[in-house]
Amino acid sequence: MINLTHHVKEKMSQRGIHKELIDVVLIYGKLKKDKVILNNKQIEKVLKKLDKHYHSVKYLGNRLHLSNLNKVRSLLLKIRDKRGITLVIMGETLITTYNTDIKLKYKRRYKGRK
Numbered sequence: 001m002i003n004l005t006h007h008v009k010e011k012m013s014q015r016g017i018h019k020e021l022i023d024v025v026l027i028y029g030k031l032k033k034d035k036v037i038l039n040n041k042q043i044e045k046v047l048k049k050l051d052k053h054y055h056s057v058k059y060l061g062n063r064l065h066l067s068n069l070n071k072v073r074s075l076l077l078k079i080r081d082k083r084g085i086t087l088v089i090m091g092e093t094l095i096t097t098y099n100t101d102i103k104l105k106y107k108r109r110y111k112g113r114k
Contacts, residue, residue: 039084
Protein backbone atom coordinates (compact mmCIF):
# COMPACT_ATOMS: atom_id res chain seq x y z
CA MET A 1 0.00 0.00 0.00
CA ILE A 2 1.26 3.46 -0.89
CA ASN A 3 1.12 6.33 1.58
CA LEU A 4 0.09 9.75 0.24
CA THR A 5 1.70 12.93 1.54
CA HIS A 6 -0.21 16.17 2.03
CA HIS A 7 1.73 17.64 -0.91
CA VAL A 8 0.68 14.90 -3.33
CA LYS A 9 -2.96 15.21 -2.29
CA GLU A 10 -2.87 18.93 -3.16
CA LYS A 11 -1.15 18.28 -6.50
CA MET A 12 -3.58 15.51 -7.39
CA SER A 13 -6.45 17.90 -6.78
CA GLN A 14 -4.85 20.71 -8.79
CA ARG A 15 -3.90 18.49 -11.75
CA GLY A 16 -7.05 16.37 -11.97
CA ILE A 17 -5.34 13.10 -11.10
CA HIS A 18 -7.40 10.78 -8.90
CA LYS A 19 -6.58 7.56 -7.06
CA GLU A 20 -7.76 5.23 -9.84
CA LEU A 21 -5.39 6.89 -12.33
CA ILE A 22 -2.51 6.44 -9.88
CA ASP A 23 -3.36 2.76 -9.52
CA VAL A 24 -3.27 2.30 -13.30
CA VAL A 25 0.10 4.09 -13.51
CA LEU A 26 1.50 1.85 -10.78
CA ILE A 27 0.33 -1.27 -12.64
CA TYR A 28 1.37 -0.39 -16.20
CA GLY A 29 4.09 2.27 -15.74
CA LYS A 30 7.85 1.85 -16.03
CA LEU A 31 10.11 2.40 -13.04
CA LYS A 32 13.03 4.79 -13.65
CA LYS A 33 15.05 5.53 -10.52
CA ASP A 34 12.53 7.09 -8.12
CA LYS A 35 9.80 7.68 -10.74
CA VAL A 36 7.04 5.58 -12.25
CA ILE A 37 6.25 6.87 -15.74
CA LEU A 38 3.34 5.98 -18.00
CA ASN A 39 3.66 7.86 -21.28
CA ASN A 40 1.72 7.75 -24.56
CA LYS A 41 3.90 5.08 -26.17
CA GLN A 42 3.38 2.69 -23.26
CA ILE A 43 -0.34 3.46 -23.19
CA GLU A 44 -0.71 2.55 -26.88
CA LYS A 45 0.99 -0.81 -26.26
CA VAL A 46 -1.30 -1.57 -23.32
CA LEU A 47 -4.40 -0.52 -25.28
CA LYS A 48 -3.48 -2.91 -28.11
CA LYS A 49 -3.11 -5.78 -25.63
CA LEU A 50 -6.42 -4.87 -23.98
CA ASP A 51 -8.20 -4.82 -27.34
CA LYS A 52 -6.92 -8.31 -28.18
CA HIS A 53 -7.94 -9.57 -24.76
CA TYR A 54 -11.32 -7.82 -25.04
CA HIS A 55 -12.23 -9.70 -28.21
CA SER A 56 -11.35 -13.08 -26.73
CA VAL A 57 -13.35 -12.35 -23.54
CA LYS A 58 -16.29 -11.06 -25.57
CA TYR A 59 -16.33 -14.35 -27.45
CA LEU A 60 -16.57 -16.19 -24.12
CA GLY A 61 -19.33 -13.87 -22.90
CA ASN A 62 -17.97 -12.92 -19.46
CA ARG A 63 -19.78 -9.62 -18.82
CA LEU A 64 -18.12 -8.80 -15.49
CA HIS A 65 -14.67 -9.14 -17.02
CA LEU A 66 -15.78 -7.03 -20.00
CA SER A 67 -16.91 -4.21 -17.71
CA ASN A 68 -13.56 -4.29 -15.87
CA LEU A 69 -11.68 -4.14 -19.17
CA ASN A 70 -13.83 -1.19 -20.28
CA LYS A 71 -13.09 0.63 -17.02
CA VAL A 72 -9.32 0.13 -17.36
CA ARG A 73 -9.51 1.20 -21.00
CA SER A 74 -11.35 4.42 -20.11
CA LEU A 75 -8.76 5.21 -17.41
CA LEU A 76 -5.93 4.65 -19.90
CA LEU A 77 -7.63 6.99 -22.36
CA LYS A 78 -7.88 9.67 -19.66
CA ILE A 79 -4.16 9.30 -18.98
CA ARG A 80 -3.45 9.50 -22.71
CA ASP A 81 -5.42 12.76 -22.88
CA LYS A 82 -3.09 14.12 -20.19
CA ARG A 83 -0.13 12.87 -22.30
CA GLY A 84 0.95 10.54 -19.54
CA ILE A 85 1.42 10.70 -15.78
CA THR A 86 4.60 10.55 -13.71
CA LEU A 87 4.70 9.56 -10.05
CA VAL A 88 7.65 10.33 -7.77
CA ILE A 89 7.99 7.69 -5.08
CA MET A 90 10.34 7.31 -2.12
CA GLY A 91 10.03 3.93 -0.44
CA GLU A 92 6.31 3.35 0.01
CA THR A 93 5.42 7.06 0.02
CA LEU A 94 4.12 8.93 -3.00
CA ILE A 95 5.85 12.33 -3.00
CA THR A 96 4.32 14.09 -6.00
CA THR A 97 2.62 13.48 -9.33
CA TYR A 98 2.47 15.44 -12.57
CA ASN A 99 1.41 15.19 -16.19
CA THR A 100 4.15 13.92 -18.47
CA ASP A 101 4.43 16.17 -21.50
CA ILE A 102 7.86 15.79 -23.03
CA LYS A 103 7.36 18.50 -25.66
CA LEU A 104 6.73 21.16 -23.02
CA LYS A 105 9.78 20.06 -21.02
CA TYR A 106 12.08 20.49 -24.00
CA LYS A 107 10.61 23.90 -24.81
CA ARG A 108 11.10 25.08 -21.23
CA ARG A 109 14.59 23.66 -20.92
CA TYR A 110 16.04 25.24 -24.05
CA LYS A 111 14.04 28.45 -24.05
CA GLY A 112 16.40 31.40 -24.01
CA ARG A 113 19.53 29.32 -24.70
CA LYS A 114 20.96 29.83 -28.16
